Amino acid sequence: MQYRYLGNSGFKISEITYGNWLTHASQVENDQAIACVKAALEVGITTFDTADVYANTGAESVLGEALKGERRAGLEILTKVFGATGPKQHNDVGLSRKHLFDSIDGSLTRLQTDYVDVYQAHRFDFFTPLEETMQAFADLVRMGKVRYVGVSEWTADQLRAGAALAKDLGFQLISNQPEYSALWRVIESEIVPTSKELGISQVVFSPIAQGVLTGKYVPGADLPAGSRATDEKGGAGSIQRWLRDDVLTGVQQLQPIAKELHLSMAQLAVAWVLQNQNVAAAIVGASRPEQVRDNAGASGVQIPEESMNRIDAAIGGVVERDPARTAERSPKQREA
Numbered sequence: 001m002q003y004r005y006l007g008n009s010g011f012k013i014s015e016i017t018y019g020n021w022l023t024h025a026s027q028v029e030n031d032q033a034i035a036c037v038k039a040a041l042e043v044g045i046t047t048f049d050t051a052d053v054y055a056n057t058g059a060e061s062v063l064g065e066a067l068k069g070e071r072r073a074g075l076e077i078l079t080k081v082f083g084a085t086g087p088k089q090h091n092d093v094g095l096s097r098k099h100l101f102d103s104i105d106g107s108l109t110r111l112q113t114d115y116v117d118v119y120q121a122h123r124f125d126f127f128t129p130l131e132e133t134m135q136a137f138a139d140l141v142r143m144g145k146v147r148y149v150g151v152s153e154w155t156a157d158q159l160r161a162g163a164a165l166a167k168d169l170g171f172q173l174i175s176n177q178p179e180y181s182a183l184w185r186v187i188e189s190e191i192v193p194t195s196k197e198l199g200i201s202q203v204v205f206s207p208i209a210q211g212v213l214t215g216k217y218v219p220g221a222d223l224p225a226g227s228r229a230t231d232e233k234g235g236a237g238s239i240q241r242w243l244r245d246d247v248l249t250g251v252q253q254l255q256p257i258a259k260e261l262h263l264s265m266a267q268l269a270v271a272w273v274l275q276n277q278n279v280a281a282a283i284v285g286a287s288r289p290e291q292v293r294d295n296a297g298a299s300g301v302q303i304p305e306e307s308m309n310r311i312d313a314a315i316g317g318v319v320e321r322d323p324a325r326t327a328e329r330s331p332k333q334r335e336a
Helices: 030-041 054-065 097-111 129-144 155-169 191-198 211-214 235-242 246-251 255-260 265-274 289-296 304-316 323-327
Strands: 003-005 011-016 016-019 045-047 076-081 116-121 146-151 172-178 201-204 279-284
Touching: 011 016, 011 076, 016 030, 016 289, 030 289, 045 172, 054 076, 054 097, 076 097, 097 116, 097 129, 116 129, 116 172, 129 146, 129 155, 129 211, 146 155, 146 304, 146 323, 155 172, 155 191, 155 211, 172 191, 191 201, 211 235, 211 246, 211 265, 255 265, 265 279, 265 289, 265 304, 279 289
Parallel strands: 016 045, 016 279, 045 076, 076 116, 116 146, 146 172, 172 201, 201 279
Antiparallel strands: 003 011
């Protein structure tokens, strides 16, 4: 396993990061989830990403139990705040000072730790003054409950405004967590250049495009039994956009590239995002320990330029690149 600095800081994370969106306390039984975390530790993954909204706080609890007894200083734990959890009352959402302070205490209890390494604003809050949010983050850092601050799915302009306020308050934003894969490249034209300028790294999710880039979904064929595309608990809805025949046909053309590089299709997909030097880590999820081990094999892989060009030739026509898609991720009205 290789490790990369996160943003303009001295803090390193494993370039393959284990995440539990859609799995822990949802799609995967707790004993299997714990087995996946143990497999991650065995292959050198030290960074774990979660959020309070995953399984309505359940995912944090499962991760905390799975990591209990491990040396805390040898782990990097990332969680997020924004969405409503619990009873979902009027102050249970957003990036207000009240919600941040209430949420961090709940997350620390569930994760069974005194601090989180990176506390991330899960979305941009259009209803709370950014000054209030950044002051609250600064105070949590000074209280020792948070080591570093990051965000998720913020636009380039939002990153710039947040970074400026953070600097004035004596800390820095060091990470952004966007969706990024060979099929979803919306961060490349605006967010990555801005992040490089500001000293912010990407910690990317869905590098395998919800499993589509493994090649297991074949155009014209029935969906594989037990796959995410058939899971009505949440996975099926998020993967639908990739199940078009033109996308699946292009993905099948990646099979010989992966074979020539002695990689699985999943490893090829994860290694692809790690070729971007602004990416500090690729978040991988898993329902079985063997998936964790396979994904970890992407660490340290260098894909030749010729192979990168062939990947573009195979799927370039179905890639989403519109930078405006990021702005769509932050809600323009309150959940509660």
